[in-house]
Amino acid sequence: MSNYTFSTINDKEFELLVLDLLNAKLNLNLQAFKVGPDQGVDLRYSSSENNNQIVVQAKHYIGSGYPKLKKAFLKAELKKVKDLNPDRYIIATSLPLSIKQKDELKELLAPYILSSNDVIGQNDLNTYLSEFPEIEKKQFKLWFSSVSMLNAILNNAIEGRTKSYLEKIKSKIGLYVVTKNLDKANELLDQKKLLLITGQPGLG
The missing domain is CATH 3.40.1350 (Trna Endonuclease; Chain: A, domain 1)
Known part of the structure; x- marks a missing residue:
């Protein structure tokens, strides 16, 4: 209520x-x-x-x-x-x-x-x-004056953006190729808790 x-x-x-x-x-x-x-x-x-x-x-x-x-x-x-x-x-x-x-x-x-x-x-x-x-x-x-209402609004916005992003990922997941770089990236994340990915614009 x-x-x-x-x-x-x-x-x-x-x-x-x-x-x-x-x-x-x-x-x-x-x-x-x-x-x-x-x-x-x-x-x-x-x-x-x-x-x-x-x-x-x-x-x-x-x-x-x-x-x-x-x-x-x-x-x-x-x-x-x-x-x-x-x-x-x-x-x-x-x-x-x-x-x-x-x-x-x-x-x-x-x-x-x-x-x-x-x-x-x-x-x-x-x-x-x-x-x-x-x-x-x-x-x-x-x-x-309602924390629950504000939270509902914010969460709804986040949920909407997340759902849209997941749909985008699903539509392109068939194009994704797993390489040894993924394993290396995971190792770095486990050890350093930080991973910076850089590259020229348009490389994907």
């Missing part, structure tokens, strides 16, 4: 990542909006009955703890949610959340949050990224 902290992306990039992941995971058609005052709506799904049928608030709180996140909903977001009156309200945050913290936020925003599953934390987002690797591949800025 991925293990990103999301520290290498900004607020808007985090919001768009949440958009892609929730659309894929929940099979929705959530929409994002331009940067500016959001009236409590980062993403939403509209129906003919309710413009704010599903509202998503994406909180990218890198460097801040859960108390600050909870305070933000108590002080500002709760009133906005009541005004919006969505059928379903979803919170997505880059903070890791405990069971207790998820349940607290769910109770705080009842009845708009239907279940604690709609309080999505850092661990959940990493799980979704593992389920949808094509989304992870798009988010190249995330890779800078």
Whole structure:
């Protein structure tokens, strides 16, 4: 499973990542909006009955703890949610959340949050990224915080070049003639651990 902290992306990039992941995971058609005052709506799904049928608030709180996140909903977001009156309200945050913290936020925003599953934390987002690797591949800025992803990219490049070189060798191996110079070269490598091969350009 991925293990990103999301520290290498900004607020808007985090919001768009949440958009892609929730659309894929929940099979929705959530929409994002331009940067500016959001009236409590980062993403939403509209129906003919309710413009704010599903509202998503994406909180990218890198460097801040859960108390600050909870305070933000108590002080500002709760009133906005009541005004919006969505059928379903979803919170997505880059903070890791405990069971207790998820349940607290769910109770705080009842009845708009239907279940604690709609309080999505850092661990959940990493799980979704593992389920949808094509989304992870798009988010190249995330890779800078993932040693495993960088290694995979580098190893893939090396593997690709090696495979190409091996195919080239296979195509020409029938032309190779073993001579006593090969044995001499091997002896030198065993003894000196170094072998320098020189010659005029074009000699092969």
